[in-house]
Amino acid sequence: MDTNLVSREDYITDLPESIIETILTKLPLRDAVRTSVLSSKWRYTWTTLTELRFDDDCCISDAHHRALPETGLVKFVNQFLLLHNGPITRFTLSSEYLERCPYVDQWLLFLSRKDVQELSFGLAETEWFKAPSCLFSCKKLIALELVRCELDPPLHFKGFPNLKRLNLQQISIAPDAVETLISSCTLLESLTLSYFEGAKLTVRAPNLTYLMLEGYFKDICLENTPMLVVVSIAMYMAEAYQSSSCNFDKVLGGVPSIQRLTGHSYFAKYMSIGNTLGKIQPTYRQLKIIDLYQVSFDDMTEIMVILRLILSAPNLQTIQIEGSSWSTDPLDLDFWDKECPRDATFAQLKVVKLTQISGLPHEMRFIEFLLGNSPALEVMDVTKNVYETDEDEDMFMEILAFERASDDVEFMFAEDQV
């Protein structure tokens, strides 16, 4: 640090206001407020900050004081907002300690009048915060993130007209209310629902490009989502899914531009209901990466989901699958000889990464199928589950012996002690 000039000239104070604001925005609010004491010219610069972030680091450090509204975060926010001058474009409040109190509702009311564009609220776990109706009058919102919140949109609510990004985590909301919320925000590009407890969800969002759903869903239908590019779904409900239609079509029937698909937990199982291999069209020309977790290779129907996916994605480059299989007693093993399209070619497939593999018959047939039909394959990465009693090294040897369509495959083998 250059500090050997005794009296340095002040180049900073007279910089244009917007530069000072950019610098102050990158400071924790405490430091920004401290600049008010630097000199008389700095006294009010912090009060025109348009991006505010309040969190537990903003105020006094000891736990006792933190919890009290009179000290701690509440006081800080109150005084800050009271002195604030001008618009607020981004407001973040994130606290593990702050519980619901009347002030929070007042802050939201204040923000709704300041044309806030980006809002992020997350309070303590003890009591979920019930969003006041003034939240729904923040018409300028472009991004909204809520954690541990009860949402009850008023009847006359017609959606956030400018909302592009919506992130709801641990939210309590009526099922049709969340569907209406999503469909009424017509500009919505990014939607994330996590820790979601809701039975059925139908998504209608014509401009949506990014979708992440995670929770206890019984049924998911992407009804009007033609622009989706990235889809990530985690389904935690274990019971058998009831469905009279094909779930695969309900989820992926209308996403021609999809580039990346990620599925967790019971996703593969959900997708298998009502699925057939039938006549497969190359439907997903942009799909490059498939990432599936906890896929049960014991279950032929789940394998058919994967096959349907890779057979409909002519430009697929990467497959990553985490297995979750137990049974050494496979059914339908003759599928691979009879029904599996042996003349398929995965022309762009470069990387295959498989983890939690146990060397079960279906797993081996699947690996054999990929190796034999991927002329451009560069990496075959397999991690094996190793049980204490297991001394069998044959799995990797067997894979190496499979016929390969690509001369340049790099095999990466590893073992995971289970």
Next chain:
Amino acid sequence: MAEFNETDQTPTVDPKTPNLGDSTTSSQPKPEQITTIDVAVPIPDVGPQLQVVVEEFILKSGSDDEEVRTAATNELRDFIEHEEIGITTLLVVVKYAHEVKNVDLLDAFCERVADLIKDKKVVEVREIFGIVNDFTPGEEQALRYEHPWAFED
């Protein structure tokens, strides 16, 4: 926009720290970098090394490829973190970035300036930036009292 023969590394590190903006000699680009960059607003004198870094960054930040832009930003941030750049030079670049409206350049350098303010006492910040305190002791005390939580140290 410009003819740019991309060299594959940043210039060799000059052991001297860059000038503080009061140097009168402008630098000649080294022979192996044939960069004919036509910037609308010329970069003020920040020393040869930093000048090249900034020029290269501005070029890459105009690329259509997001990966190129991201890599350039990371490279710039690394450079700023590891090189000792004087306060005045930092602010000169900040002002320049603002004038040419290069948001990524502005962001990267403002972040560095903010790092110099973070967690410091007010007297330290004044000293670093040469800010003259024109409050009376009474005024200053009253201000600190207005936001006691900000001044708990």
